[in-house]
Amino acid sequence: MSGLPPPGYLSSTDLIDESGGPVIRRILPAGKDGCQVTAEDVPASAAAIEVRGLMRRFGNLVAVDRIDLGVRHGEVFAFLGPNGAGKSTTIKMLTTLLRPTEGTICLNGRDAVRDPTGARRQFGIVFQDTTVDTELTAYENMELHGVLYGIPRAEMQGRIGSLLELVRLSDRANDYVKTFSGGMVRRLEVARGLLHDPSILFLDEPTIGLDAQTRALLWQHVNEMNDRSGTTVFFSTHYIEEAEMAADRIAVIDHGRIVATGTVQELKERTRAATLEAAYLSLTGTEVREERVTGGEQLRERIRGQRR
Amino acid sequence: MTADMLYVLWLRQMRRYVRSRSRILGAVGQPILYLLALGYGLGSVFKRAGGGNYIEFLVPGVIVQTILFSSVFWGIQIIWDKQFGFLKETLVAPVSRFTIMLGGVLGGATIAFIQGVLVLVSALVLGFRPDTWALVPVALVVMIVLAVSMACLGTGIASLVNDFQGFQAINNFVVFPMFFLSGALYPLVGIPLLLFAVSAVNPLSYAVDGLRDVLIHQSRFGIGIDLGVLAALTVVLAWFGVFTFSRIEA
Ligand SMILES: Nc1ncnc2c1ncn2[C@@H]1O[C@H](COP(=O)(O)OP(=O)(O)OP(=O)(O)O)[C@@H](O)[C@H]1O
Ligand SMILES: [Mg+2]
Numbered sequence: 001m002s003g004l005p006p007p008g009y010l011s012s013t014d015l016i017d018e019s020g021g022p023v024i025r026r027i028l029p030a031g032k033d034g035c036q037v038t039a040e041d042v043p044a045s046a047a048a049i050e051v052r053g054l055m056r057r058f059g060n061l062v063a064v065d066r067i068d069l070g071v072r073h074g075e076v077f078a079f080l081g082p083n084g085a086g087k088s089t090t091i092k093m094l095t096t097l098l099r100p101t102e103g104t105i106c107l108n109g110r111d112a113v114r115d116p117t118g119a120r121r122q123f124g125i126v127f128q129d130t131t132v133d134t135e136l137t138a139y140e141n142m143e144l145h146g147v148l149y150g151i152p153r154a155e156m157q158g159r160i161g162s163l164l165e166l167v168r169l170s171d172r173a174n175d176y177v178k179t180f181s182g183g184m185v186r187r188l189e190v191a192r193g194l195l196h197d198p199s200i201l202f203l204d205e206p207t208i209g210l211d212a213q214t215r216a217l218l219w220q221h222v223n224e225m226n227d228r229s230g231t232t233v234f235f236s237t238h239y240i241e242e243a244e245m246a247a248d249r250i251a252v253i254d255h256g257r258i259v260a261t262g263t264v265q266e267l268k269e270r271t272r273a274a275t276l277e278a279a280y281l282s283l284t285g286t287e288v289r290e291e292r293v294t295g296g297e298q299l300r301e302r303i304r305g306q307r308r
Numbered sequence: 309m310t311a312d313m314l315y316v317l318w319l320r321q322m323r324r325y326v327r328s329r330s331r332i333l334g335a336v337g338q339p340i341l342y343l344l345a346l347g348y349g350l351g352s353v354f355k356r357a358g359g360g361n362y363i364e365f366l367v368p369g370v371i372v373q374t375i376l377f378s379s380v381f382w383g384i385q386i387i388w389d390k391q392f393g394f395l396k397e398t399l400v401a402p403v404s405r406f407t408i409m410l411g412g413v414l415g416g417a418t419i420a421f422i423q424g425v426l427v428l429v430s431a432l433v434l435g436f437r438p439d440t441w442a443l444v445p446v447a448l449v450v451m452i453v454l455a456v457s458m459a460c461l462g463t464g465i466a467s468l469v470n471d472f473q474g475f476q477a478i479n480n481f482v483v484f485p486m487f488f489l490s491g492a493l494y495p496l497v498g499i500p501l502l503l504f505a506v507s508a509v510n511p512l513s514y515a516v517d518g519l520r521d522v523l524i525h526q527s528r529f530g531i532g533i534d535l536g537v538l539a540a541l542t543v544v545l546a547w548f549g550v551f552t553f554s555r556i557e558a
Contacts, residue, residue, distance in 0.1 A: 120402040131393035135324045147316040148401035
């Protein structure tokens, strides 16, 4: 039993345990699993999310191209990239919805491909698009989630109540979701993703379509979870200022490849840019990626590009 | 815990079902329409041909029809859930795919069974009488087994296709022919040998035959064989449903 992680397991320098002290890690026999499972009683020093050589193909298109990622426990990690860069595809693979074409994913040491149920116990997710049942009420949606995640019956009502309160939907708890506005559905999605207090929280463009008040409340709550329970947060966003404000570290993905990883400061230094936005544009270019983007947005992109 | 999970997944469907009155009416109304239109329209021809009472003959057939199409409808629900996103919510939950699939099948099968019972009750109201009341529970067993197996079939089909068009295509090429070659609407006598052979390997024939045996004592195979075949069918289709559903991506 070596005191240090075996070579290759935590190869990225990002991932070295900050406490620095020798970590006693009981490595269970590998083989069945791509992740060495550490025993429960061991200091949580491994990465919360560890991704190696992750690739996904759709037909001929390589949506995610052999990426490596390491996210520490308790870290808030932002995932930036233009439309179609591969953010959602990556998040879907991390959350076991898509099978990787190649590569390994470990969530708190659970292999997402070989032990999906074990991996699923580690996280909560708010998807980019709607996943609530609009024929049910807000409360019923929350309750269904709570039961699937094994929340004790006795706690159910209280927890649902306080989360609906947080997203200001308490007075609509018993209304059908089909009667909600787009922003209200979004708020419900967010509340539901937080309900079981996950160890890792994935947020795929969580604030899209939210008003400023709810955006602020959401980040306040996510930060609180992060402080109080050490929740690891992995989120994608198109709002650069959101990444700047909330994230400890940022990865930028473009055309399915990670083009840079680091803190805001590191990214700025690396690109010699004054702002994170300028750094981002310098990393990903200023050209618009999707034909569907409106003229106004294209114009804005171009102006942004010139400002840099 | 797992029982709790199966229950909420089941409950979700029941809630959707009772909230959708048009679905209840549509699914029961259509077989009743068949019963009345065909029963009264073709009844005299059927009798002259020596077939006996056509309405009596039809009742087990339309019950099978109701259960078949209601349970396969669960597959359409899965495709809806895929397109409207809800499926993702269940697929990322820390619950085995088997549990998710089973909860869905139980919900779909319960609804189909209820619809079948509604049709049976409607037939009773219209004057249908089973030969032996004591055998009605056996009829209910046949209906339940059929509902479960067909909900598994619907799950499997829905897991293999990505849209309604694909589902409809399989429906048209698999489910409808199965129904028409099951003897539900006409006796499978005097038909070409090939069709007869097809009907003999068609599992739905055994559901129709089983119901007909216990309700009006007309049978080709006998209830024992019928139930045996249906049970085997359920095992095969459950495996098919589990296997395909476990590989679903969203
Ligand atoms: N199911 C699919 N089938 C085929 N191609 C897909 C599928 N899902 C995604 N893609 C393609 O993979 C690429 C990456 O898509 P993805 O949704 O991951 O982008 P994204 O970074 O989340 O973009 P956005 O910011 O617009 O949400 C795109 O080219 C997209 O068209
Ligand atoms: Mg996306």
